[in-house]
Amino acid sequence: MKNDVLQQRRIEANIIQALYEELSREIGEERALTLIATAVGKQAFQKGRDLRTLHPSGDLSVLAELWRNLGDGGALDIEFIQQSADCLQFRVNRCGYAEAYAEMGISPRLGAVLSCSRDEALLRGFSEQISFECSRTIMDGSGFCQFTYRKQPLPSDDGNAVPPRND
Secondary structure: OOOHHHHHHHHHHHHHHHHHHHHHHHHOHHHHHHHHHHHHHHHHHHHHHHHHHHOOOOOHHHHHHHHHHHOHHHOEEEEEEEEOOOEEEEEEEEEHHHHHHHHOOOOHHHHHHHHHOHHHHHHHHHOOOEEEEEEEOOOOOOOOEEEEEEEOOEEOOOOOEEOOOOO
16 A cells, blocks of 8 residues: 655655755755754644644544554554553654655755654644653664653643543
8 A cells, every 4th residue: 555645755855855955055054954844844733733623622542543644555663552542652663754765865864854843843733732752763863763642631710630531
């Protein structure tokens, strides 16, 4: 089965790599990377907003399904460790996105901007109630990626925390 997201990332990476090289010559590598990260982040944030419109509950199950879809066709080898109403934890043991960027000669730094940096921006667009931690990534040279999402309790009218709902 083909993974359309992975194919789309390859197309984007071809264009962005050329742009990155030109920008790096004109304004320097760090500034070029920052500008690309800003643009990718804005796109991912909007994708998160769109996802929230489709799934107003903002539940972690939506994020679990999103990750399953990103892994379709073998693009990711995901090992789910914990999935509940208030915690989603998993490892990515193989990343086809990192492999594709390496095959294309794209540096891990730019690869991280093109893929890994989307995760937090998408989450900010999707839910203010979910925290995110990614302690390591394959793109950064680790043997696997480690993700933890936690749904935070909503404050009640009296200022005390209300636990997440399980609907």
